[in-house]
Amino acid sequence: MRQGIILVGLGVAIWAVPTLFFLLFGKWVVLETEDPYFGSSLFLLEMLSFLLLIGMALIVRLKLFRERGSATRFGFVAAAVGLLLSTYTVWHRESVFPAFNEGQHHSYTVWMTLAYALTLVVPAVVDRLVKEPAKQPEVLPEKEHEAATVHSDNTMEQPGL
Numbered sequence: 001m002r003q004g005i006i007l008v009g010l011g012v013a014i015w016a017v018p019t020l021f022f023l024l025f026g027k028w029v030v031l032e033t034e035d036p037y038f039g040s041s042l043f044l045l046e047m048l049s050f051l052l053l054i055g056m057a058l059i060v061r062l063k064l065f066r067e068r069g070s071a072t073r074f075g076f077v078a079a080a081v082g083l084l085l086s087t088y089t090v091w092h093r094e095s096v097f098p099a100f101n102e103g104q105h106h107s108y109t110v111w112m113t114l115a116y117a118l119t120l121v122v123p124a125v126v127d128r129l130v131k132e133p134a135k136q137p138e139v140l141p142e143k144e145h146e147a148a149t150v151h152s153d154n155t156m157e158q159p160g161l
Contacts, residue, residue: 019085026099030100046115057074058126068132072127075120
């Protein structure tokens with residue numbers, strides 16, 4: 001239950017951060033689909049998304065939930081929550097992104113679609129690449145009387161000497 005709530009919270013954050021980024025800087029970084037530099041702009045935005053997803057997946061897998069599959073669960077939950085919230089964002093695009101023209105709305109939707117595809121794939125790949133820690137051999141506690149044996153002639157024998 002606790003893990004689910006945390007993953008939903010991270011999913012909301014994964015949606016909120018880029019939405020706020022595009023709200024603040026979208027007028028300058030989102031090019032229209034007809035623009036000759038649209039491809040390179042989209043590539044750079046997707047690479048930024050890719051790097052952020054790698055970082056978040058590593059945090060989830062190595063710090064928050066150390067079990068195998070936790071980053072994959074994070075990707076699924078983040079994609080589901082983000083897609084639901086982005087549906088509302090795209091539906092009310094004129095009020096959410098008033099500075100965008102129609103071409104920029106299309107570009108944002110293209111970026112968003114590719115970013116959610118990355119959200120499904122990248123954490124799963126990170127989950128597969130993170131190695132399980134090597135299991136330590138179980139050390140059995142030594143009994144005190146085995147550490148030093150006293151003989152009947154009052155001489156002491158210690159193991160390994």
